[in-house]
Amino acid sequence: xxxxxxxHLYNQKARLLSKALNETLETFGLYASQWTILYTLxxxxxxxxxxxxxxxxVEAPTVTRTLTRMEKAGWVIRRDxxxxxxxxxxxxxxxxxxxxEIKEAIRSKENQFISALSNQELxxxxxxxxxLYIEGE
Amino acid sequence: xxxxxxxHLYNQKARLLSKALNETLETFGLYASQWTILYTLxxxxxxxxxxxxxxxxVEAPTVTRTLTRMEKAGWVIRRDxxxxxxxxxxxxxxxxxxxxEIKEAIRSKENQFISALSNQELxxxxxxxxxLYIEGE
DNA sequence: CTCGATTATTTACCTAGGTAAATATCAACT
DNA sequence: AGTTGATATTTACCTAGGTAAATAATCGAG
Numbered sequence: 001x002x003x004x005x006x007x008h009l010y011n012q013k014a015r016l017l018s019k020a021l022n023e024t025l026e027t028f029g030l031y032a033s034q035w036t037i038l039y040t041l042x043x044x045x046x047x048x049x050x051x052x053x054x055x056x057x058v059e060a061p062t063v064t065r066t067l068t069r070m071e072k073a074g075w076v077i078r079r080d081x082x083x084x085x086x087x088x089x090x091x092x093x094x095x096x097x098x099x100x101e102i103k104e105a106i107r108s109k110e111n112q113f114i115s116a117l118s119n120q121e122l123x124x125x126x127x128x129x130x131x132l133y134i135e136g137e
Numbered sequence: 138x139x140x141x142x143x144x145h146l147y148n149q150k151a152r153l154l155s156k157a158l159n160e161t162l163e164t165f166g167l168y169a170s171q172w173t174i175l176y177t178l179x180x181x182x183x184x185x186x187x188x189x190x191x192x193x194x195v196e197a198p199t200v201t202r203t204l205t206r207m208e209k210a211g212w213v214i215r216r217d218x219x220x221x222x223x224x225x226x227x228x229x230x231x232x233x234x235x236x237x238e239i240k241e242a243i244r245s246k247e248n249q250f251i252s253a254l255s256n257q258e259l260x261x262x263x264x265x266x267x268x269l270y271i272e273g274e
Numbered sequence: 275c276t277c278g279a280t281t282a283t284t285t286a287c288c289t290a291g292g293t294a295a296a297t298a299t300c301a302a303c304t
Numbered sequence: 305a306g307t308t309g310a311t312a313t314t315t316a317c318c319t320a321g322g323t324a325a326a327t328a329a330t331c332g333a334g
Contacts, residue, residue, distance in 0.1 A: 018320095032320095033319075033320060058320090058322090059322060061322080061323085062320070062322075065319090066319085066320075083329075083330070084328080084329055085328065
């Protein structure tokens, strides 16, 4: 059995899910990738950029750029750390204030995505995703 | 149970899988997204651009750009259709010749990705992915 | 204390995806 | 035949991800 179709399907769905989520977030002037940073900062408090990209498993330049856009849009503030190489990132009051509303919109959309799945299937999916073997991860 | 982590995990794996596949394809001077077009043309023969993007479920400009890069790299040829609006895309001899070797490299890598999964889990994954509900799809 | 290595961030350059709008061609109808 | 509407592709402008290399600041050993 050829497994290529499976990965093609996987990637296709990933794209379509992001696209749909971006449409939902458009109302808030936010993008899915920015939301993952907002979400992380909301739950973990102020963080160094390095901690953010390591946690999210993306590269440093990706976070630098996304934070620049988020700063411009008023979601985060960049503060110099005591270690002058570091930048401490924290949410603005506006971001904290709007968080619950955005979170609810996303919860609703995500529930729509999985509306045809049983709890057992959700467990299976999580389990399978964690078992994917990616070298160097 | 919050389902956000599940989607975060899903997207993270999607990124890491693409990254790993791109590393494998680097030897051939090819990228994962270009491979999906090469693969499609190899199996379906010459296609109009519109047929390609509808089949792959991406937008037209995405295919325009990727084909431009693939043409420059010598993987495809763009020919004018009888309908002068259309461009017929076909693989070069070079692309057809190299296909088996690339296909094998990908097959090998993908088998590594799923090496910890049973056949039952592969079926489950395919089934779950197809059940994801994305409006407008 | 200074010099070399390490670490944090940024910059420059690449692929890939999206939307909105411009072009160009075709089709169909009066 | 000319006009109108639809279709195929492209262009311009945006976000997001990656690598390699440049900067800047810190750390540690001698």
